[in-house]
Amino acid sequence: MRAAVIVFPGSNCDTDTHHALSHVMGVPTDLVWHATPSLDGYDLVVLPGGFSYGDYLRTGAMAAQARVMRAVREAADRGVPVLGICNGFQILLEAGLLPGAMLPNACVEFRCEWVHVRVETRRTPFTEATDVGRVLRMPIAHGEGNYVADHETLDALHDNDQVVWRYSDAAGRRTAGANPNGSVGDIAGICNARGNVVGLMPHPERCSETALGGTDGRLLWESVLARVAA
Amino acid sequence: MTAPTDRAVPDDATLREVALTRDEYHLAFDLLDRAPNAVELGIIGGMWSEHCGYKHSRPLLRRFPGTGPRVLIGPGQENAGAVDIGDGLAIVMKVESHNHPSAVEPFQGAATGVGGILRDIFTMGARPIAILDSLRFGSLDDARSRFLANGVVGGIAWYGNCVGVPTVGGEIQVAPCYAGNPLVNAMCAGLIRHEDLTSAAASGPGNPLILVGTDTGRDGIHGATFASVEDPEASHRGVVQVGNPFMEKLLLEACLEALTTGGVAGLQDLGATGLTSATIEAAERGGCGVTIDVARVSRRADRMTPYEVMLSESQERMLVVAHAGREDEVRAVFTKWGLHSDVIGHVADGHDVRVTEGSVNVAQLPVSMLVDAPTYEFPVERPAYLDDVQRLNVDELPEPVDLSGTLLTMLASPNIASRRGVYRQYDHMVGTHTIGPPGGDAAVMRIKGTDRAVALCTDGNARHCYLDPFHGGAMAVAEAARNVSCTGATPLAITNCLNFGSPEDPAVYYQLARAIDGMTAACEALGTPVVSGNVSLYNESSDQAIWPTPVVGMLGLLERADASCGIGFGAEGEIVGLLGDATPALDGSEYLAVVHGQVAGAPTIDLDAELAVQALVRDLIEARLLVSAHDCSDGGLAVAVAESAFAGGIGVDLELDSRQERDDVALFGEAPSRIAISATAAHWAAVEDRAAAAGVAVHKLGRVGGDRLRIGPIDVALDEAHRAWDQGLNTALAGRQPSG
Structure with a gap:
């Protein structure tokens, strides 16, 4: 088992994600520079949060053109689990590895706070060890997490069981106050049709240790580690 | 001092532009034994400004205790102080004001304030781990104050979030006295191993000086002198800089990586007065001279004069002193991070800063004269109010x-x-x-790989200082220490930012002197030396001075992170x-x-x-x-x-x-x-x-x-x-x- 955390200029959750995987979960993990042509030999690829290329132009737009993204695509095609966290999610959208796009938060402000998300499907490597309906408490930190897609895409996401997490309250109810950014359908994370490429706005690496105030992020790591080991 | 009456003196407008008094001009003339040319005058004005030269506060600042068993680097030695936290680790910290720019353009003023304090920390080789912001605004019933407050908060968020250093604490206080002159004080703490502490010294004659980061433009010329005069609203808009947090992030990562090559002899950030103070302060620390060729500085504006290049305050720039022969290795790191670098000069024998444009000499001044600004002391008399x-x-x-x-x-x-x-x-x-x-008495930051944590906070109650500068100053230190203690952490050291009105007003001078005395008394009682700081004077608008506002940034240490309260x-x-x-x-x-x-x-x-x-x-x-x-x-x-x-x-x-x-x-x-x-x-x-x-x-x-x-x-x-x-x-x- 070996994990890659991609480093773009402006990534700033790269070392946090590396810390969570290597020091908390005990997974051999490399920080992989964006100019790297190949991800052969990696069993898990994570695109971390941050402001790649300053988020200039559009969030994730420039990183989506980085050389490593061809390798990310190849890894995804091989069925390797790929996780995009926050800016990493935005990059996966811009790269076309996931459908849809991001708008600025409906509140027009950056939001850093704890939220609840409800697990909607177990079909991804990051959720198969949890239960549908389980509520996770995780932090968000973003200015553009307001997920949008056209009706056909949303229908397809629904029909193919590609919505992975939705914002909810602590009891798992989808209420107006529970959605921090105005995303359509309270979507917090989605996957591709195959289920192995997953993007989400909350930060599992920020809630993988008790000292940080929560450990629900570990469920994602434990789930994907079990999948890879199987 | 009696000036020769036959000496030609620049007109008042010229002197005002460089913030020099007529007497200071004569002093410069006497020290040089000749008339400074226009470039030299700009350099002298910048270095002798209150912002760089601390001419009204330096004698008073000497009263602060600056040493202690945990102090690795005390005040005035480097760009920030450094405090031992055990296990071979240190916290590097400093707080600095960006009041005047924020009064004119709150979003960019605050953003570049954050950028500046981050560079002060990573120029020491430390990785910034926390930002705190101490803010003061006028009554929020006033639309202008709301505009300033929302702009400042937005600018801090924009810059800090993008760079990826958490903003974990600070204060916001409102009072009518800040309506025309808000306060934006940004504090940063960084983590480093003792042996990695890097000096901002230009030493080793022949070592190349490499300028990295943003190209140099006309922005921010006279920022330091602007910050040293009263009434920011009456001043020029063009002096406010514009930040680029993505560039700062690249600079941060590239500088820390460049230090690991062993090819870097010294690292100095460019802040107020840009290249001028960066090169001169580095030369002073290294006990050497420096030679700079402004023609080798990459520009983003056409036809910039040597004067403009030397005094530009374009943001996100660093000066790297490389070991001679290793510049290619060092520059390769910056290239990897997509950053441009120019060799703009070298460390020189002697003790002069020499500026050329190609082969033409445009300025030559002794470093000692520039770093030793004239100081002013006034009697401390209790004001009637x-x-x-x-x-x-x-x-x-x-x-x-x-x-x-x-x-x-x-x-x-x-x-x-x-x-x-x-x-x-x-x-x-x-x-x-x-x-x-945020939301507790102090932010608590764990130190990964150890059982320890540090606690950080800022405090300062200006109303108390206005009513009694001595007790108010002491109470600011005491409250900061109390906040840290309430998490379980032992207070170790402080950094401070002294925000006051014009020191030429006797009542303000009294406030400044007595607040420093009160802070000193509390620092001595609590065993928390002052390791770094900043002074911001002339915080006035429409002839009204702000309340005396010393802001204290406190560092505390928890031996066991899991015992914090x-x-x-x-x-x-x-x-x-x-x-x-x-x-x-x-x-x-x-x-x-x-x-x-x-x-x-x-x-x-x-x-x-x-x-x-x-x-x-x-x-x-x-x-x-x-x-x-x-x-x-x-x-x-x-x-x-x-x-x-x-x-x-x-x-x-x-x-x-x-x-x-x-x-x-x-x-x-x-x-x-x-x-x-x-x-x-x-x-x-x-x-x-x-x-x-x-x-x-x-x-x-x-x-x-x-x-x-x-x-x-x-x-x-x-x-x-x-x-x-x-x-x-x-x-x-x-x-x-x-x-x-």
Whole structure:
């Protein structure tokens, strides 16, 4: 088992994600520079949060053109689990590895706070060890997490069981106050049709240790580690 | 000094542009034994500005204690101070003002303030782990103040979030005196191993000077001199710089990586006066001269003069002193991060800074003359206003009939209401060091790979300093130390930013001198030396000076991160108590200002009592006897216990101290050296025993429980009180009227 955390200029959750995987979960993990042509030999690829290329132009737009993204695509095609966290999610959208796009938060402000998300499907490597309906408490930190897609895409996401997490309250109810950014359908994370490429706005690496105030992020790591080991 | 009458002197407009007085011009002439040319005059003006040269404050600043067993780098030596935190690790820290730019363009002013303080930290080789911001604005009833406050918060969020350094603490206070002159003080703390501490010295003649980062433009010329004159609104707009946090992030990573090559001899950031002070201060530290060719500086504007290149304050630039022969290796790191670099000169023999444009000499000045700005000292005379403002007759104040309603008013007031609406705009978690997030008495940052954590906070109550500069200065240090102690951390050292009006006004000079004396007394009593700092004078507009506003940034150390304590009550049945028996009074209190519209009285502090109560609370936390500990300061006991109740999500039922004649004084009166605590009933006897052994009074007030705040005559639903407190600042910042 070996994990890659991609480093773009402006990534700033790269070392946090590396810390969570290597020091908390005990997974051999490399920080992989964006100019790297190949991800052969990696069993898990994570695109971390941050402001790649300053988020200039559009969030994730420039990183989506980085050389490593061809390798990310190849890894995804091989069925390797790929996780995009926050800016990493935005990059996966811009790269076309996931459908849809991001708008600025409906509140027009950056939001850093704890939220609840409800697990909607177990079909991804990051959720198969949890239960549908389980509520996770995780932090968000973003200015553009307001997920949008056209009706056909949303229908397809629904029909193919590609919505992975939705914002909810602590009891798992989808209420107006529970959605921090105005995303359509309270979507917090989605996957591709195959289920192995997953993007989400909350930060599992920020809630993988008790000292940080929560450990629900570990469920994602434990789930994907079990999948890879199987 | 008598100047020769036949000497040609530049006209007043020219001297004003470089912020030099006529006498200072003559002094420069005498030191050079010739007339400085225009470029030299700009360099002298920049280096002798208050911002760079501390000409009115340097003699006073020498009073601060700057040494101690944990001080690795003290004040004035490098770009920031460094404090030993054990395990071979150090915290590098500093606070700096960006008041004047923020008064003109709040978003970019605050953003570049954050950028500047980050560079001060990573220029030492340290990785920044926390930003704190101490902010002051005029009344939020005023649309201009709301514009400034929202712009400043937005700028801090934009810059810090993008760079990826968490903003974990600070303060926001409002008072009418800041209407035309807001304060934006940014503090940063960085983590480093002792052996990696890097000097900003230009040493080793022949070593190349490499300028990296943004190309140099015309922005920010005269920023330092601009910050050293009164009335920012009357000044020029073009001096405000524009930030690029992505560039800063690249610079941060590239500099730290370049240091690992071993090819870097010194690293210096470019701040006020740009290349001028960067090269000259580095030369002074290295005991060498420097030669710079401005023709080799990459520009982003055409036809820039040597004067403009030397004084540009374009942001996100660093000066790297490489070991001769290793420049290619160093430059390769910057290239990897997509950064441009230019070799612009070299360290030279001798002690002059020499500036050329190609082969043409454009300036040559002795470094010693530039770093030794003329200083001014004035007599310290007590101003008459103090007698007026210190008079307070409490008997003349009507006591509110509805004290529950008074509590709601207090909780919703902008200086007390929750800061959540602000700090949720800041990424306060990135780095995954933050184990004590914003909202507590101090931010607590764990140190990965160790059992330790550091606690950080900023404090400074300008109303207290206005009423009594000595006690106010001492109270700022004491409150910061108390806040750190309430997390369980031992206060180690401070950094400070002294925000004052014009030192040429005798009343302001008195405030400055006495506040420094008070801070010094508290630093000595508490054992917390001053390791770095910044002075911002001439904070005035329309001839009105701000209140004297020293801001203290405190560093504390927790040997065990897992023993840190928060402010929230835990569970039903816990006993609530108050440590310390300083008598609460209305002097300088928030209650007096909010409810009675008065700024009056003479707040005081007893430093021996302060030391004892802080030592006790740390002892109780280390022994794991407390569930919560919360500094009892602004708003008094009622506000402190309400905040602990909100943090715990549970009510409280307390009796009032019967020794107070007036309930409002008991509830909202303030005094330093008091801490509200809670402990389980099983631990309470041990708490009392330890307090008795320490000689500190502890008053049992009541118990945690229920869904109401019952504090003596106050009885209000917890959720109603929470709503007032949670929405108070948001409502004020949005310019809405409070509801209900």
